[in-house]
Amino acid sequence: MRTVKFALLIAVLAGSALLSACAATAPTRAALAQGETPQAEPVAQPDINRTIAVSGMGKVTLTPDIAYISIGVHTENKDARQAVSNNNAQSTDLMTALQKAGVDSKDIRTTNFSIYPRQERDSKGEVIGITYVVDNTVYVTVRDLDNIGTLLNAAVDAGANNIGGIQFDIADRTAAYQQALEAAMNDARAQAEVLAGAAGVEVGEVQQINASVGYAPPPIVRKAAGMEMAMADSVPISAGQMEVSVTVSVVFGIK
Numbered sequence: 001m002r003t004v005k006f007a008l009l010i011a012v013l014a015g016s017a018l019l020s021a022c023a024a025t026a027p028t029r030a031a032l033a034q035g036e037t038p039q040a041e042p043v044a045q046p047d048i049n050r051t052i053a054v055s056g057m058g059k060v061t062l063t064p065d066i067a068y069i070s071i072g073v074h075t076e077n078k079d080a081r082q083a084v085s086n087n088n089a090q091s092t093d094l095m096t097a098l099q100k101a102g103v104d105s106k107d108i109r110t111t112n113f114s115i116y117p118r119q120e121r122d123s124k125g126e127v128i129g130i131t132y133v134v135d136n137t138v139y140v141t142v143r144d145l146d147n148i149g150t151l152l153n154a155a156v157d158a159g160a161n162n163i164g165g166i167q168f169d170i171a172d173r174t175a176a177y178q179q180a181l182e183a184a185m186n187d188a189r190a191q192a193e194v195l196a197g198a199a200g201v202e203v204g205e206v207q208q209i210n211a212s213v214g215y216a217p218p219p220i221v222r223k224a225a226g227m228e229m230a231m232a233d234s235v236p237i238s239a240g241q242m243e244v245s246v247t248v249s250v251v252f253g254i255k
Contacts, residue, residue, distance in 0.1 A: 050254040051207055052195055056188025058180040058246045064239040066171045067145055070111065070164035071098075071155050072137035076118075080132040084115060087134040090159030097158035098140060101151040107141035137162070143171075148237050168239045177213060180246040184211070188250040196254065204253030211248045 073090045077083035098108055113136050120129040142148050145168075152163065170176065189203070196203045 052192045052203065052252045052254060054188045054191040054195070054250055056184040056191065056248050056250065058183030058187060060176045060180045060244045061241050062170050062176055062244060063241055064168035064170060065145065066169050067142040067148060068167045068169065069140045069142060070137055071140055071160045072135055072162035073159055074162045075134045076131050078129065078131055080115065083132040083134045087136055091136040093158040094155055094160050097154045098151065101154045102144055102147055103140060103142065103151065109139045111139045112137040145239050166237065168242065170242065173244055176244040177246065180244050181211060184246045184248040185250070188248055192252045202255040204255045206250060207253050208251040209248060211246060213246050
C-alpha cells in the first residue's frame with residue numbers, strides 16, 4: 001500500500017511540472033503559430049560605478065646646482081700636421097686649466113675630434129689651396145656654479161675659442177618630483193571635493209591615477225669666446241631657476 005501511495009505522489013508532481021512547462025511555453029508556441037518572433041527575457045544590467053574625474057597639477061621651483069658646457073679648440077693651418085700639433089697643444093693647456101679651476105678629470109669628456117681639408121678658392125671659383133681645420137671639443141660638468149665665470153676665463157686664456165653654450169640643471173630631482181606629486185594629488189582631491197559638494201554627493205575612494213612629469217630648464221646661455229671675454233675679470237653668468245611640474249589624472253568614486 002505504501003509503495004502505491006509513493007508512486008501516486010510522484011505521478012502527481014510530474015503532472016504539475018508538465019503543466020507548468022506547457023503554460024510557460026504556450027505564449028512562445030502561440031507567437032510562433034502567428035509568425036511572430038518571441039521576445040527574449042530582459043537581462044539585468046550591472047550597476048555602473050559613479051565617478052568624478054579630475055586633473056591636478058603640482059609645481060616645485062628649484063635653483064640649478066650643476067651646469068654643462070661644451071668648450072672647444074679650433075685651429076687651422078695649410079699643413080695638416082701643424083694644424084693638429086697646434087690644436088693638441090692648446091687642448092692640453094685647456095684640460096690643465098680646467099682642472100686647476102676645480103673641475104674633476106672625470107667631469108671632462110671629449111665629445112668631438114675632427115680634421116678635414118677646406119678648399120680655398122679665388123674670385124673665379126678656382127681652387128688655389130687647401131687649409132686643414134681641426135676641432136677638439138670637451139663636454140664639461142661644472143658642480144661649483146659660483147666659480148663658473150672664472151672657469152670660463154681660464155678656459156679662454158688657455159686657448160679655448162669655441163664655447164657652444166651653458167645648460168643649467170638639477171643633479172637630483174627625486175625630492176622635487178615627490179613634492180610635486182604630493183601637491184598635484186592635493187590639487188586633484190580639492191577639485192573633486194568642490195565638484196562633489198556642488199553635486200550634493202561625497203568623494204569616495206580613488207579608482208585610477210595617471211601621472212606625467214616635466215620640467216622647464218632655464219634657457220641655455222650662449223657665449224662666443226673672444227678677446228673681450230678673455231680680458232674680462234669674470235664672465236657674468238646667472239643660473240636663474242627651473243621648474244619641476246607634475247600633472248595627475250585621478251578618478252574618484254562617488255559615495
